[in-house]
Amino acid sequence: MLGGTGILLGVAAGPAQAAEVSYATRCVPPPASGLGPVDGTTKVEITAPATAKVGEEVEVVWKFLRAASKNPDLIDLPANSVQPSGTLKAAGAQTAAVAMQGPRENPAIPKGGDMVLSDMKGELKLTAPGQVTLTPDAYDINVMSTDTKCAPTGAVQPGATITVTAGDGTATPTPTPTPTSTSSPSESPDPTGTPGTPSASASESGGSGGSGGSDTGGTGGGGGQTDFTGKEVQVPYACKTPIGDKSATSPVQIDAKKNGGSFDLTVRFGASVMDSPADIPKGSVKPSMEVVLGGADKGTVHVEGPVNDEDIKSGQPIEIPDLTGTYKPGASGKSTLSPGVLTVKALGTTTTCTPTKSEASLTLDTTEQAGGASGGSGGSGGSGTSGGSGGSSTSGGLAATGAEDDGTLKALGLVAGTAVLLGGAVFAFMPGRRMR
Template sequence: MRRRVTPARRTGAAGTALLLGSAGILLGLAAAPAQAAQVSFATHCVPPAGISPVDGTTEVAVTAPATAKVGDTVDIVWKFLQAASKNPDIIDLPANSVQPSGVLKAAGAQTGDIDLQGPRQNPPIPKGAPMVLSDMKGTLKLTAPGEVTLTPDAYTVNAMSTDTKCTPKETVQKAATIQVTAGGGGSPSPSPSPSPSPSPSPSPSTSAPTSPAPSTSASGGSGQTVFTGKEVQVPYACKTPIGDKSATSPVQINARKNGGSYDLIVQFKKSVMDSPVDIPKDSVKPSMEVVVGGADKGTVHVEGPTNAQPVKSGTPIEIPDLTGTYKPGASGTSTLAPGVLTIKALGTTTTCTPAKSEVSLTLDTTGQPGGTAGGTSSSGGTAAGGTTGDAGGLADTGSTTHGPLKALGLVAGTAILLGAAVFTFMPGRRTR
């Protein structure tokens, strides 16, 4: 049986709908919902020296309240829909290594710069992939009634302690508008509330180098097992992922007799640098080709293990001594000098070649079958320069356990900016 709806019931339902609709309108006015507007603009980005500038398009969405009153402090969000460039095909960026900061221009009823900043929060960004930047946030205190427009301006991408600065190449359209009504508490001038600026990159710790330890020439007489080389200043010319660099590093080569061969220990003794970034474990690997001269000819490969522990930003990079074995290929007076140094870090390779040869250790050698004469060798050795020590360890080297150096000296650290590995070469403090 169909139920009859009376006019009274129709009137009641209509009244209820009208009341609900009115309440919705009132709630909407009270909430002053935020608006999000999208704009895009041509952008010119300048990374640190050594990396080419990038031109691209930035797309952002800016969220701000549609209405507010004088005296209110409103929250503003800048969301990146597209950064101006992708991560170059050089290196993967690890998670949480990129932080954006930027400026919105306020105009209309009040003018000023609104500083915004996002957290250092991003997923891993592979080589060649789009950059993923966190949302930037800031606040603005409203000081005058009327219409306030918000327009994106310059922004900075801080990736593992290095900055790329991006500026618009064209007039940018406004991204949001706030209708400000009269209210209490307004100040006569605009007062944007800035977010804190990104922390500056860690500075290298430096101190005056001490004089090289003196070297005593030894003849390699009967019973001598340990030979200490002198510390030499090696001028390196380096090929890095971002161009040519140069640095001078103190290096010392020591040897220990082992049958007919000699165990070599190469030490980088000074020029310590604090890492400007967090470096994961097992990500820095140094090696060298020690040059054999004089009566013998060839090279001896020495290397150190990768860093066993992560290196925190602002702390020294721990790298052990480089070791290898030298088997003499000829009899006579032979020399050992630091040669080509190779540093592999976070997927990049830097190769450093001495601008001139600096002999650290002179040895009286006796040729062995399969020795280095005329070629290279992963084993080797002759010994005739240095200071005699006990058979149990090196004498006067400052390291009897082959313990780790504070840093390799040439590598100040690996700072990654939009995927490009940047090696900075600077002197530092003595490690021993």
């Protein structure tokens, strides 16, 4: 048995060899990021068998010693959110493009930190005797849902060479370069670029923004009724994101429950679901809104949702939870409640979305309470800004802060059924009834 094993090992692939190679690289982020190309130097180590024979399928390993760019100074990338893939060129005795891919495994990468990419592996079936060279080529860096594409800008030296023997154990040499570790003469320190930015396309569950004039949604508050259901309104948002102004439309509904002289409010978002493109740690997402009062009352009411209390695994649905708060009326009469400024804090970033039009979701019969809203801050910590006139399709005092295109916001993660870009990562915060 031992003798037979020795014979088998003798004709199998030989010991592995590893060689380093550096080459000038240009990385191009997705167009939606608004960021330009990044020029840098990629340094890798290619590992492959030194010898093998025709018919064998050998494994090749591509290890990143340095990526061409760093994580931009926008957002911390969570662990296991980055995945590399690329192509290794085989030449000489045979020509082939070897597909390489690494697992989505990385430590947390801080803003401005060096990119840490997992080892990529691929397999090559040997078909002819002679020398086969292996040269690293283009590669992609996928961050949560979209790719930044990196490609050589000049000649690249082979990273490894396999001597392939025929079935009788003889080799037919092929005149090809030997592995050489070189550095591009234009090599420069790692610039701060982007390893990849979010890119996702979402179909909105609603239509265009509110156009109702006298329609003020659900009405209640009088008699013995205690629960009041608002109508779902389409809210066109202009969003201030970490990388610029964006716009989108989201369906929103405001419900109320009478509690003494006050009302407990619940703001719900249209039910749409999108899977998370990567792991999102618990306690990293916090949504809130300022509900705008109109009609008899004036001011705003602050409502907010809980942070996600569990990790959200890649592939699991993400939903915006219900936002809740308390409205204490500051005036008697018919008071309207309209969706106002939406804020989402996630992983150290803040995105603020302001309606470009206002439409009331709910109208209540209110009775003035001591210390109530009228003209000031309402409920549990409003902002004290002046409210608009409920039911109007005009701005109602909510200033537009960006483009007024209410179409689908592409290349962005979703927040409140719309979209928001969070720097180098995309998080699909889709509206729904509960945060998972």
